[in-house]
Amino acid sequence: MGTSLFSIQTQNFNNELCNLSTISELPKGKVTLKVYKSFHTDSTLGTANLSSSSTSLNEGTSGSPTRQLPQPFVIPSFSFDVELKLKQGNEACHKDGTLLDPSKDMKSDILDKLAEAIYVHNPYPRPEEYDRVAQALINKHPCLREPGSVHGWYCWKFSLKFKMGNFRQKLRVASCSELKVNSRTTGPAGSKRLKRAKKSEVNFVPDFAEGKTESNLEMDRSAMAIEMTKRKVDRQQTDDMMNNTFPLRRKEIVEPLVAEVKERWPALFSERQIEAEFARITSVDLKGSLCAGIDQYLVRFLELYKAKSGIMRLTRLTRQLDDDSSTQRKVHVLLLGLPLFLKEDPSCFFKTVEPTDDEDVFTKGMKVGIVMVKDGEDRIDVAVVLEEAVILCGLNNIQSAVAMLMGLLFALNIDYPKELRYTFEFIQKVLMNIGGRQCSSLVHGVRTCLLRKTM
Incomplete structure (x- = not known):
């Protein structure tokens, strides 16, 4: 919803700007008119709906990995100096078969960029996905082939696996929700059971939206629980609150008992909300x-x-x-x-x-x-x-x-x-x-x- 605000600058007010609500209030003398457009949204109208969230889920950002590496995998661009060295190396490789011996810094830059590109699609790649990325790297930059290797990318594959482990640890320390949940240990011996997407979920454990905290989302959850006890439930309000509290709910739903989830999230257990939750997680009807x-x-x-x-x-x-x-x-x-x-x-x-x-x-x-x-x-x-x-x-x-x-x-x-x-x-x-x-x-x-x- 938009409203117009008129500002005038006139000598009657020492050349200061004054706000007007209608043009008829303008003085008859010479004035300078500036029109500003201001927007405000009502709190009830500003909540995200399912269709908009589904659109954002399909876009596949770093916060919402898409779970499958594309085929073929697109090798990202590296830093300017690395790209320059790779260009020269590829030319030499095509000319006389000379292979490039990358420095430690160059190799680190390549692996860092590849790890970021992989994470966008899947934080926990499968072995065959590492193979595809390493192969794509060699296909694009043949100068990086490894001498003596059958396929030419064997060591790149294992370097990528170690780099992805380090990259996940950095994001875990930075409180990335999907990775932080795997820092918890379970069992008497401290063994870990990784909580990772297994069914091609697009949004597994999303982060809170900007400006949202666990405390205010908990308030929404409590209000929604009260709403569900009414004889006539406000379905639109429930839809909005379920959509807003999705990150909080996914953090809780790691491996709890169904009865516990039903007690805290009673609105989830209806056909309408199950369909909506499935769309939030997978972007699929x-x-x-x-x-x-x-x-x-x-x-x-x-x-x-x-x-x-x-x-x-x-x-x-x-x-x-x-x-x-x-x-x-x-x-x-x-x-x-x-x-x-x-x-x-x-x-x-x-x-x-x-x-x-x-x-x-x-x-x-x-x-x-x-x-x-x-x-x-x-x-x-x-x-x-x-x-x-x-x-x-x-x-x-x-x-x-x-x-x-x-x-x-x-x-x-x-x-x-x-x-x-x-x-x-x-x-x-x-x-x-x-x-x-x-x-x-x-x-x-x-x-x-x-x-x-x-x-």
Whole structure:
């Protein structure tokens, strides 16, 4: 919202500037008019909304790494003197094959710039990513090849690994949130368990926004908790406060119990906020991405299911389509059959219960899962279970339940269960297309088989 402020300079006021609200107040004599534009924002209107935060997440700044190194990796520019020496070295290398012997300072400058460029995308690169960066360096500057090395970049790779460790330590000392969380030690022997992005999160542990502190964000959290106790909750105000308190919430959600998070952040446990939190973390539409993946692979998947005649439980699932071939039933069969197709046991993941069954009984031993409540042949409810407790209920179908479960696993930083690691990996990397560049051989093989008929 903008307002105009008029300033005049006249001899009647000793040539001093005076503020006016309307032009009619100007004196009839000769004056100098200057117009200034001033802007102010109301505190309720100035809060960031989800769409703006999603845009900033997609930009990938040093505070919000994008988690995957681009292919090919772009080598940054170095300092002027280093670039000059590299230019001369590359010319000599092309002319007669002479290799450059970089000085200690030159090598340090190269590694520093590479570490900064790597961190923008991933603070904890994988071994193969170090390989790609070292190879890209040699491809751009062949004079830096190592004599006697098979690929010419073996030592550069290990120098980069050490440099990244030193670089992370510097940022940790500078209180970079995502790295500082890994300075804590756990266990009696002081062993460390690194808290790092594992599911291609864009914003894992973001820093506080400028002007925000833990104390004033804690005030917002308390106000939001009170708001959630009201019969009629102000959804817009809750959305704004959830967005503003996102950095505080991510610092807390490292590995707490779900019950503790629910007590402190009750607003998080609704479909609306789970979708919003997922978008803050990944910059991806939760339900939209899953729906798009299912639409793309649905027909081909069912063909593969029917071809697996040796898996009796999968065959019984596909036979349901003989009586009901609706799209909703097909999606139901696809999701329920996915663990079976990937040769995993879904017995502790998908459960069907009666309305009269005791919740404490059917959730026992269920760390992560989905429960379908049926009264005879009619499904009356679908619920999400985490840590042996029903976290979210009243869902329409299996697809919505799977989407909400994925959103909660990201929002609460919960690892995928080991017994269903391929199922969740497939949902994330193939159906939702998040971090799909790197996947296990099993998931990659299934995706390749699907694409042969869907492309």
